[in-house]
Amino acid sequence: MEMFATQSLILTNYGNAPAKFTWQTPSQVFVPKPLSDEVPAGSSLKVEILFNPNGTKSDEEILFLKIQDGEHQELKCQGQVAEAKCVFLEKQLDFGNVHVGLQAKDRTFHIKN
Secondary structure (H helix, E strand, O other): OOOOEEEEEEEEOOOOOOEEEEEEOOOOOEEEEOOEEEEOOOOEEEEEEEEOOOOOOEEEEEEEEEEOOOOOEEEEEEEEOOOOOOOOOOOOOOOOOOOOOOOOOOOOOOOOO
């Protein structure tokens, strides 16, 4: 099962010339989209940062925004994934809707008494 979350940010060009940029990422945990583009003079561009964790831990890294003929920027990203739990509040187990004709899947869970 793949987990991910996204966060948006706005890049604004207050200058009077187009600003070309490229993101440099140390890993694939935080991935900006688009990786490179151009922000026209006096306007803004929406960028999505995709958090794609690779485990149940806290992730932190710095993304580097390289701006052609401009001042480079850093973006510190932090993400945390909590361990998944299943808690039974009643003495029954509800599997929800079970569709007929689909390939069977085995799910294992441990009960601690």
